[in-house]
Every structure is written in structure tokens, then in C-alpha cells.
Amino acid sequence: MGAEAGGFSTRQVHVGSDAVPATPRALPIHLTAGFTFSDFEEAAAHFGAGDGFGYTRTGNPTVSAVESKLASLEGGAEALLVASGQAAVSVVILGLVSSGGHIVSSTHIYEGTRGLLLDNFSRLGIEVDFVDDIGDPDAWRAAIRPETRLLLAESIANARNDVLDVAAIAQVADEHGIPLVVDNTFATPYLLRPIEHGAAIVVHSASKFLAGQGAVLGGVIVDDGRFDAARAGDLFPQLTAPTRTGDPAPWERHGGRARIAYLRETVAPRFGPTPSPLTAFLIGQGIETLSLRVERQSANALAVARWLESRPEVASVDHAGLPSHPSYDTARRYLEGGYGSVFAVTLHGGLAAARAAVNTFEVITHMTHLGDVRSLVLHPASTSHTQRTEAEQRALGVHPGTLRLSIGIEALDDLLADLTRALEAAAAARSVESAGAGA
Structure with missing residues (x-):
């Protein structure tokens, strides 16, 4: 008796489970735990020599x-x-x-x-x-x-x-x-x-x-x-x-x-x-779009890094595409098509300035991630590098005022405008802290 002629419980499991063979242009998603074997010998060949597919874990x-x-x-x-x-x-x-x-x-x-x-x-x-x-x-x-x-x-x-x-x-x-x-x-x-x-x-x-x-x-x-x-x-x-x-x-x-x-x-x-x-x-x-994204992200990041290096609110910029970076010559030898889009910037004013900047960003997203099409920011000293001692953090270029940026594919003008607001907030926070310390 075929499954089509079976009982309700049999038909709900078996009917319609075989897709019509076709050749899709996009990669098909084989969302299944396991794969059927055509016969006894095929199963034995799979478990013996590893031929074909039997279970998605393998x-x-x-x-x-x-x-x-x-x-x-x-x-x-x-x-x-x-x-x-x-x-x-x-x-x-x-x-x-x-x-x-x-x-x-x-x-x-x-x-x-x-x-x-x-x-x-x-x-x-x-x-x-x-x-x-x-x-x-x-x-x-x-x-x-x-x-x-x-x-x-x-x-x-x-x-x-x-x-x-x-x-x-x-x-x-x-x-x-x-x-x-x-x-x-x-x-x-x-x-x-x-x-x-x-x-x-x-x-x-x-x-x-x-x-x-x-x-x-x-x-x-x-x-x-x-x-x-x-x-x-x-x-x-x-x-x-x-x-x-x-x-x-x-x-x-x-x-x-x-x-x-x-x-x-x-x-x-x-x-x-x-x-x-x-x-x-x-x-x-x-x-499939990796080269396009990375090319755009790298270009955006280098432009942002150069801009940040000229700002008075910034103590240092650690970007391998800048001549000021110790790895600049090595980066030029190895990196083709850009210098990457993740780098660190350290603000004058330490933790207060970093906090103010992070809380001001609107276009740049505050989250634990990188390599996204969206620009992202994180404060390493209080997040990713919090298990390091202060001395270890400094040795790695992580200071209280350091922010890690992962630059995305947004319009450069929008990123610079967002960074301008953040740096102005950082400068204001630094002034407030300096005034408090002086009092």
C-alpha cells in the first residue's frame, strides 16, 4: 500500500516530502538532520568510506x-x-x-x-x-x-x-x-x-x-x-x-x-x-559581496582614521593604514585593496570622554560585534579587555579613553557628522571633569 493510500497519520508524514528535482541558481538550503539511502550498499559505503551524505553533523x-x-x-x-x-x-x-x-x-x-x-x-x-x-x-x-x-x-x-x-x-x-x-x-x-x-x-x-x-x-x-x-x-x-x-x-x-x-x-x-x-x-x-563590502569599509575606515588623527580631541589613532602606525610598512607589504575597517582611537579625557562619546553616537551602533555593514563602537577597557590588568591593557594599546571602531558602508559624511557630535560631547565631558578636579 502506497503512502498516498494510507491512514491520516501516515499521509501527514510521507505525502509531499519529496521535492521535484530542479537546478536552482541560488545555493539550495538542505535543512535536514539526515539523508535517505537508496539501498543497503549505499549506507554501507557511506559509513565505510565516507561516500555521500548521511547525517548533517558529518x-x-x-x-x-x-x-x-x-x-x-x-x-x-x-x-x-x-x-x-x-x-x-x-x-x-x-x-x-x-x-x-x-x-x-x-x-x-x-x-x-x-x-x-x-x-x-x-x-x-x-x-x-x-x-x-x-x-x-x-x-x-x-x-x-x-x-x-x-x-x-x-x-x-x-x-x-x-x-x-x-x-x-x-x-x-x-x-x-x-x-x-x-x-x-x-x-x-x-x-x-x-x-x-x-x-x-x-x-x-x-x-x-x-x-x-x-x-x-x-x-x-x-x-x-x-x-x-x-x-x-x-x-x-x-x-x-x-x-x-x-x-x-x-x-x-x-x-x-x-x-x-x-x-x-x-x-x-x-x-x-x-x-x-x-x-x-x-x-x-x-x-558573494565580500569584496565590495570590504573595499568600501576599508576606504571609509581610512578616511575616518585620517580625519580623527587631525582632531584636537584625539590623543592617538591606531590604524595600520596611517604612516604613524608601527605596522604601516608591514601592512603595505601584505594587505591588498585596503587596510581593514577595525581600528582603535584614544580620546583625551580618558573614561569620561569615552563614555560621553559612546552615549552620543546615533549612526554608529554601540554593540559587541565587528565586520558588520553597520559602523560599530565598543569601549575595550570595560568590555572586551576587562580581564586584562591595567598594565596589560596599556601594552596592547588599550587605555581608559580608547574606543574600538568597526566602520561600515554608510555614507562617509554621515559617519563624520556622527563622530563630530561624539567628539564634541567627549570634549565637554573632559572640561567638566577638569573643572571638578580643579575645584
Whole structure:
């Protein structure tokens, strides 16, 4: 008896569940937990060799299509989409670093990642050392131990805008047979592709510039596909030894793609940071306009930074596109098509001035996010960097009067008008505080 002729409860489940085959122009959303098998042999092939799709936690056509796009744009061999940027970093570390292992990281990394290393992975027996002078290869080299398994840095750092000399640090990593992992969220592949300069792995918070609209969370891992078992097999036995069940090692099955294959097959599906196919679709839609947005955002940000640098209310501007920035020459070597749109500005008048400015903005939105089409502002000392000591904040360029700006695609005149109002409010607050102190 066909489902169409069955009872009410049978028909409500089965009738109309098969869509008519078609070829849509836009990426279709395969919003399903699992996929049907045509026969017994297809199911066995999927679970044996990984052929096709069986369950969205281990693979989904919509997710796979976005992964292919991201791998291509970053110049990598393969990409893995996960549920957040933090999940991307976590999956890489869980896949490559074992208990007793060691990580060398830039001190300028995102605070959530820093806490992950210091508070969470430390409980698993993984240690970390931080490098302050990220432009000095010898500082990285000196921090590496026999048990070091990866170097971690950001292409453009939060909040001081330091730009990483990717090729120099990648060479240090390669000397020891370990990967340089670069968080490329701020730069995006439109401005910088670290793999082209020797980085082994790139991660992103796809929630930011890649998606662009501020509506979804996501993360991505892109691998260069150049893992070499002859050089690094002893450091990563999980990639070169047979599996617990006696199956061939990832290296035997995937060659240079052993790292990303291991993350995809063994780490991500078991820890479970699976992205929704709908989220993947929205990230994919955002990526289609990435170059247009980043180009406009970068141009707006540089114009704003130059304007701010000339204002009497401003103590300093940390934007890598300004000749006054310590990373200016490095930025010119690495960044193509713009210098990014996230940077810091420090106001005279400290906390009172920063508070007044933040509370005055009308066009620029006060929120925890960046890379949005909308311009955003945050006060790092009281939010993103609040877990740092005052001395650590100062070393990172974060002062009581520092604001982090993420510039969007709005009309430049409207942004400057909004900033003018905010700076006038900051100056007034500074005057009031000075008068009170004098009394």
C-alpha cells in the first residue's frame, strides 16, 4: 500500500516530502538532520568510506558548497565550516595538540581565545606561552619547546592593529615542522591570504566580515593541504598511525590533507560544533559581496582614521593604514585593496570622554560585534579587555579613553557628522571633569 493510500497519520508524514528535482541558481538550503539511502550498499559505503551524505553533523551539501567557496578564496586545499569562530580555534587545537603539548601564541589575540588557552586547555594539560613582539621571529623561535605543536596569531590584531609578518613567522614554524595558525578575521581573504605567505591553517569568525550582516554565528578552518608526514609525522601520531580500530591513518588515506581530514572526520563531528545549513547559506550569501563590502569599509575606515588623527580631541589613532602606525610598512607589504575597517582611537579625557562619546553616537551602533555593514563602537577597557590588568591593557594599546571602531558602508559624511557630535560631547565631558578636579 502506497503512502498516498494510507491512514491520516501516515499521509501527514510521507505525502509531499519529496521535492521535484530542479537546478536552482541560488545555493539550495538542505535543512535536514539526515539523508535517505537508496539501498543497503549505499549506507554501507557511506559509513565505510565516507561516500555521500548521511547525517548533517558529518556533512551537508549546503555546508560543503560554502566550504568549497571559502577554501578557494583563502587559497587553501580544503575548508571546514563550524558553528563559531571559537569552535574553529577549539577544533584545531583539539585535533593537533595533546595533553602535555604546548602552544606559542601572540599576546594580541582575541580575549576569548586567550581565556580558552589559559583557563580551559590548561585543564587538559596543554600549556601556552605568549609572544609580545610578534614582529620578531627570534622571539617566536625562543618560545618554542620540543612539545610545541602550533603557533597562533592574528593577521590584524585587536585592538592596536598590529599586522603580522606572516612569511617570517611561518618560516619559524616550518623550521620546527609545526603549523602556523592565523586568525584572519580582521583582514578577510580579500585583503590577505596567509596561506599564500606560508601559513598552514587559517581560521575565521565567519560571523564577522564573511557573513557581513550580523545575523548569524559561524567559524571556518582552512588548511593548506601540505602536511608532510616525513617531516612532522612523529609530532602528530594521530595523523600517521593506524586508528584505534586498525583502519589506515589519515595520512595514508588523505596525504597532504591529513590534518583537515582528521579535523573533519574525528574531531568536529565528535565534539559537535555543527553549523546549521541555514547559517551556512547566509554565510555563503554574504561571501558573494565580500569584496565590495570590504573595499568600501576599508576606504571609509581610512578616511575616518585620517580625519580623527587631525582632531584636537584625539590623543592617538591606531590604524595600520596611517604612516604613524608601527605596522604601516608591514601592512603595505601584505594587505591588498585596503587596510581593514577595525581600528582603535584614544580620546583625551580618558573614561569620561569615552563614555560621553559612546552615549552620543546615533549612526554608529554601540554593540559587541565587528565586520558588520553597520559602523560599530565598543569601549575595550570595560568590555572586551576587562580581564586584562591595567598594565596589560596599556601594552596592547588599550587605555581608559580608547574606543574600538568597526566602520561600515554608510555614507562617509554621515559617519563624520556622527563622530563630530561624539567628539564634541567627549570634549565637554573632559572640561567638566577638569573643572571638578580643579575645584
